[in-house]
Amino acid sequence: MATGRLEFFPAEKPVEKPLPMKLAALVLDEPTPSFAAVLTRNAFAGAPVVLARRLLGEPLARGVLVNTKVANVGAPGGLEDAQLLQKAVANELKEEPQRLFVLSTGVIGWKLPVEPMCQLLPDLISSLGQGDLLDLATAIMTTDSYPKLRSVQLGQGRLCGVVKGAGMIEPNLATMIGLILTDVSVGREELREALSAVAADTFNLISVDGDQSTSDAVLAFSSRRYPAVSAAEFRDALHRLCAQLAEDVVRNGEGTAHVIEVIVRGAPDRATAQAAARQIVNSPLVKTAIYGNDPNVGRILAAAGSSLGRIAPDVDLSGMQLFIGGLRVYGEGCFQLGDEAEKRLSTYLRQVSLPEVRDYPPHEEKVLIELDLQCGPAEARLLGSDLSHEYIKVNADYRS
Amino acid sequence: MATGRLEFFPAEKPVEKPLPMKLAALVLDEPTPSFAAVLTRNAFAGAPVVLARRLLGEPLARGVLVNTKVANVGAPGGLEDAQLLQKAVANELKEEPQRLFVLSTGVIGWKLPVEPMCQLLPDLISSLGQGDLLDLATAIMTTDSYPKLRSVQLGQGRLCGVVKGAGMIEPNLATMIGLILTDVSVGREELREALSAVAADTFNLISVDGDQSTSDAVLAFSSRRYPAVSAAEFRDALHRLCAQLAEDVVRNGEGTAHVIEVIVRGAPDRATAQAAARQIVNSPLVKTAIYGNDPNVGRILAAAGSSLGRIAPDVDLSGMQLFIGGLRVYGEGCFQLGDEAEKRLSTYLRQVSLPEVRDYPPHEEKVLIELDLQCGPAEARLLGSDLSHEYIKVNADYRS
Numbered sequence: 001m002a003t004g005r006l007e008f009f010p011a012e013k014p015v016e017k018p019l020p021m022k023l024a025a026l027v028l029d030e031p032t033p034s035f036a037a038v039l040t041r042n043a044f045a046g047a048p049v050v051l052a053r054r055l056l057g058e059p060l061a062r063g064v065l066v067n068t069k070v071a072n073v074g075a076p077g078g079l080e081d082a083q084l085l086q087k088a089v090a091n092e093l094k095e096e097p098q099r100l101f102v103l104s105t106g107v108i109g110w111k112l113p114v115e116p117m118c119q120l121l122p123d124l125i126s127s128l129g130q131g132d133l134l135d136l137a138t139a140i141m142t143t144d145s146y147p148k149l150r151s152v153q154l155g156q157g158r159l160c161g162v163v164k165g166a167g168m169i170e171p172n173l174a175t176m177i178g179l180i181l182t183d184v185s186v187g188r189e190e191l192r193e194a195l196s197a198v199a200a201d202t203f204n205l206i207s208v209d210g211d212q213s214t215s216d217a218v219l220a221f222s223s224r225r226y227p228a229v230s231a232a233e234f235r236d237a238l239h240r241l242c243a244q245l246a247e248d249v250v251r252n253g254e255g256t257a258h259v260i261e262v263i264v265r266g267a268p269d270r271a272t273a274q275a276a277a278r279q280i281v282n283s284p285l286v287k288t289a290i291y292g293n294d295p296n297v298g299r300i301l302a303a304a305g306s307s308l309g310r311i312a313p314d315v316d317l318s319g320m321q322l323f324i325g326g327l328r329v330y331g332e333g334c335f336q337l338g339d340e341a342e343k344r345l346s347t348y349l350r351q352v353s354l355p356e357v358r359d360y361p362p363h364e365e366k367v368l369i370e371l372d373l374q375c376g377p378a379e380a381r382l383l384g385s386d387l388s389h390e391y392i393k394v395n396a397d398y399r400s
Numbered sequence: 401m402a403t404g405r406l407e408f409f410p411a412e413k414p415v416e417k418p419l420p421m422k423l424a425a426l427v428l429d430e431p432t433p434s435f436a437a438v439l440t441r442n443a444f445a446g447a448p449v450v451l452a453r454r455l456l457g458e459p460l461a462r463g464v465l466v467n468t469k470v471a472n473v474g475a476p477g478g479l480e481d482a483q484l485l486q487k488a489v490a491n492e493l494k495e496e497p498q499r500l501f502v503l504s505t506g507v508i509g510w511k512l513p514v515e516p517m518c519q520l521l522p523d524l525i526s527s528l529g530q531g532d533l534l535d536l537a538t539a540i541m542t543t544d545s546y547p548k549l550r551s552v553q554l555g556q557g558r559l560c561g562v563v564k565g566a567g568m569i570e571p572n573l574a575t576m577i578g579l580i581l582t583d584v585s586v587g588r589e590e591l592r593e594a595l596s597a598v599a600a601d602t603f604n605l606i607s608v609d610g611d612q613s614t615s616d617a618v619l620a621f622s623s624r625r626y627p628a629v630s631a632a633e634f635r636d637a638l639h640r641l642c643a644q645l646a647e648d649v650v651r652n653g654e655g656t657a658h659v660i661e662v663i664v665r666g667a668p669d670r671a672t673a674q675a676a677a678r679q680i681v682n683s684p685l686v687k688t689a690i691y692g693n694d695p696n697v698g699r700i701l702a703a704a705g706s707s708l709g710r711i712a713p714d715v716d717l718s719g720m721q722l723f724i725g726g727l728r729v730y731g732e733g734c735f736q737l738g739d740e741a742e743k744r745l746s747t748y749l750r751q752v753s754l755p756e757v758r759d760y761p762p763h764e765e766k767v768l769i770e771l772d773l774q775c776g777p778a779e780a781r782l783l784g785s786d787l788s789h790e791y792i793k794v795n796a797d798y799r800s
Contacts, residue, residue, distance in 0.1 A: 012737050043717060044705025074701060076734040108698020109735040214702045284684070284787070298508020301474060302614045305444025317443060334476040335509040337412050387684070389789055 001026045002127040003139035006120050008113035010070070019069060021106075021113070023120060024139035025089070026179055026221075027063035027128055031099050034185070034222035035061040036192040038199040046071050046215045047078035048104045051086070055101055064101035064219055065089050066140050066177060067117065072104040073214040075111040088118040092125035103177055103217050105142055105164065133181075137162035140177055146360050148248040154237045157183035157226040161241050163218075165249040176203065176249060178218035180241070185228040194235045195220050202242035203249075247383060251354070251361050256385040258290050258353050261366045263381045264304070266319075266373040272312050273373075273380035279307035280369065281384030290367055291386040293353065295345030297322065297329045297337070304371055319374030324348070326368065401426045402527040403539035406520050408513035410470070419469060421506075421513070423520060424539035425489070426579055426621075427463035427528055431499050434585070434622035435461040436592040438599040446471050446615045447478035448504045451486070455501055464501035464619055465489050466577060467517065468542050472504040473614040475511040488518040492525035503577055505542060505564065505615050533581075537562035540577055546760050548648040554637045557583035557626040561641050563618075565649040576603065576649060578618035580641070585628040594635045595620050602642035603649075647783060651761050656785040657753050658690050661766045663781045664704070666773040672712050673773075673780035679707035680769065681784030690767055691786040693753065695745030697722065697729045697737070704771055719774035724748070726768065 002025050007018035037056055039049050055061065065085065072078050082102050090097040104112065131139075137147035141164050151160040165176035180195070199218060228234075251259050262281045267273035280286055283303035289296035301322060308315055322330035325348040329336055352365035366383075402425050407418035437456055439449050455461065465485065472478050482502050490497040504512065531539075537547035541564050551560040565576035580595070599618060628634075651659050662681045667673035680686055683703035689696035701722060708715055722730035725748040729736055752765035766783075 012735075012739075013742060014739050041709040041713065042702060042705040043708035043713060043715060044701045045709075071698075074698060074730065074735050078734070108696075108702060109737060214698075214705060296508075298471075298474060298614075301444045302442060302508060305442040305614060308443035309441040309445075313441065313443060315443060330474065334478070335412075335474050337509060339412075339414050342413060 001131045001133070001136045002124050002129070003131050003135050004120050004124040004127075006116050008116050010110050010113070012110050021067055021069040021117070022139050023117065023124060024066045024136050025063065025124055025128060026066075026136060026181075027093065027125075028221060028223055030223075031060035031062045031095070032221055032224060033060055034188045034191050034224060036188075036195040036220045037101075038195055038203070038218045040213055040216035042214045042216075044074065044214050046073035046104065046108075047075075047082040048072055048102050049215060049217060050079060051082045052101055052103070052217060052219075055098060058098050060099050061101065061221065062093065062095050062099040063221070064103055064179065066103045066105070066179075067112075068140065068142050069106040070104060070110045070112050071106045071108050071215045072112045073108040075109060078112070081112040081114050084114050085112065085117060088121050089125070092121050101219060103215070103219070105140070105175060105177055105215050108214060133160055133162055136179065137164075140164040140179075144252055146252060148245060148252065150241055150244045150248070152237050152241050154182065154234070155184045155226055155229040159184065159237050159241050161245050163245045163249055165252075175213040176216045176218070178203065178245060180218065180220035180238075181223070182220075183223045183225040184234070185224040185226065186222045186234055187228075190231055190234065191220060191222060194231070194238050198235065198238045198242050201239065202246040247364075248361065250383045250385050251364075253385040255388040256354060257356070257388045258349065258386040259366045260287075260290060260369065260384045260386060261381065262369045262371070262384065263379065264371045264373065265379045266376055267378040267380070268312060268315065268376035270378045270380055272308070272315075273378045274382070275311050276304045276307045276371065276373075277380045277382040279303045280371070281382045284387055287385070287387035290349060291388045293346050293349040295324065295329075295342055295349065297324060297335065297345070300369060300371070301330060315373065315375055317373065317375075321372045321374065323370040323372075324368070325352075401531045401533070401536050402524050402529070403531050403535050404520050404524040404527075406516050408516050410510050410513070412510050421467055421469040421517070422539050423517065423524060424466045424536050425463065425524055425528060426466075426536060426581075427493060427525075428621060428623055430623075431460035431462045431495070432621055432624060433460055434588045434591050434624060436588075436595040436620045437501075438595055438603070438618045440613055440616035442614045442616075444474065444614050446473035446504065446508075447475075447482040448472055448502050449615060449617060450479060451482045452501055452503070452617060452619075455498060458498050460499050461501065461621065462493065462495050462499040463621070464503055464579065466503045466505070466540050466579075467512075468540065469506040470504060470510045470512050471506045471508050471615045472512045473508040475509060478512070481512040481514050484514050485512065485517060488521050489525070492521050501619060503615070503617050503619070505540070505575060505577055508614060533560055533562055536579065537564075540564040540579075544652055546652060548645060548652065550641055550644045550648070552637050552641050554582065554634070555584045555626055555629040559584065559637050559641050561645050563645045563649055575613040576616050576618070578603065578645060580618065580620035580638075581623070582620075583623045583625040584634070585624040585626065586622045586634055587628075590631055590634065591620060591622060594631070594638050598635065598638045598642050602639065602646040647764075648761065650783045650785050651754070651764075653785040655788040657756070657788045658749065658786040659754070659766045660687075660690060660769065660784045660786065661781065662769045662771070662784065663779065664771045664773065665779045666776055667778040667780070668712060668715065668776035670778045670780055672708070672715075673778045674782070675711050676704045676707045676771065676773075677780045677782040679703045680771070681782045684787055687785070687787035690749060691788045693746050693749040695724065695729075695742055695749065697724060697735065697745070700769060700771070701730060715773065715775055717773065717775075721772045721774065723770040723772075724768070725752075
């Protein structure tokens, strides 16, 4: 792998100083048939995602070029630009273009500065092999405050992954780019099935702000250097890796002061459990209360009730119980609160909060919200974040 | 009508000074069979809503008592407390209890201070007739920064309404209380049908933060003093009244710096149009960009695409057009932006914004977002608000 930087003037906005763009190339020694992708389902997907969908049909893949700052979404000639870039990388590598992915993240609507990007490619490609995974994780960062890199042992080799993403994280990926690598052999279909299944249970169950981005992509490649392990073993390792990476993304959310884990149990079915959990974790009122370390637990039940009233209006909530940080705050038809409980909850929220300034993940604590509907067997679990002043600040003028 | 105040110590939270509660009574000279209600569909509805659902079956209604500060939701013995209060009002009025509504708004989980409330009732009821609609609109305010009162001419009489609500406003009402009065005769069923239909198109199409509250209620009463008008005329007047009140609520949203109107046209069906409009108006990324007067129009299409990808994944967006404030910013498959367009959009966003400090609605401007999917006949329109620092501040520690 290799990383580089360039500066450019966007065509769409006059700027006094050129803007910085980072590039990162991840290239395998040999093309592999064992590659997979999970891509955003946003109907307004970016050109790199449209191109990636096509490349999934190719017999072999060699690697990927990632750029920051310009997402290449909705820009004139976006697909042509992505293909120009793809060809330029192929040219440097003496590889076939259709074996190379290009991924972009950044501002929507701006045109990719293809020319300066192509000028950087000879240097970038000739320095392949000089960078490591931490360089790669760092190069794809945008509003991330620290690189996100995880690795698990697998058979005689390893399974590693880097992700970028720190906002707009929601079911079905969000502004997330993930690159997963393994040197353990795995069949093409086995890898694809495992990645789809695992992403549904990890990256698709995190939610920072309820939007699903135009550019989300997780790619996986196997270099097939070491012998294969069993399908179950592979999937289990991939699940552990992606669960860690997904949580890293939430923990590094834009302005996140609390990571929130919502578990809804005892629902009539999984869809109802997921919808209730999502309504809780996406509720601005719940998110702001948690940000303020204010145990305004009524808002949690109001959010759940809002979803249940829509999806399962006849559900009987008389046995419902709510726990925060293990403390039962609702049961037997009413809140179980009081002075001491309120104090314990405030203290708990403060204890699991994240410091405002951080360049590394300071701990792995979460606000645990468990809602037991006591009216069925189904369960769902979602990760999310609170809503802070910092989030507004980061997002009110992202492009300047 | 009459209004009053009291102070109380909540059982659930030790406070140094007692908390203020406001009460307002709206009582008709005679009971009327022509009354109607639209109530929250939240599955975790408050005791006053549960009681109101029962009262809709009664032949006659006389009026309503409204209190602030304690919502009577999820508190032990909540329904009994609501009924105690109802009986106490009836007692003062020498009226049958089942002809009186009680509505509460405020903190979820706290117990209604029934005793001090009952002590205030004799004074409150004996001063009926001394207050006017503006007093009523003022008495039901909570985080509202100004009273919301509208009136339209109808036949030989009038149709008037007051609302309270300034946050948590979302499809299916939110923390909103509305009281609608007319002296024009209208049949019971005609009133109920008109109110349901009109609420669906007005109060249920505003969205501040995506939650649906436990306490929302709009009640309507006719004193039947003047002759009836045609059903169409009545419904039209009610629609105008409620549309104005709904917009007032959004304009007074907690920390609202921009009112946003989203119109999605050319959708295959109304559900798809509504879902896309709701995703745009509820997207924290869109809301924060508008708050920052940053025309980050990509986020609007990303939000719409997020909804469309889920609901109508095969929709053809090649003819899609996006207009902001009448300016076309997307069409012919790409953004139609540039230096001048960006400047015009920023200026526009600043022009239609609301000043931070206000005790009255300074203007009726809105950010107009029109998305034409060009793939069908259906249309939907939603009102919402941006997401500001002030919203976080108000909601991070609402209860203290």
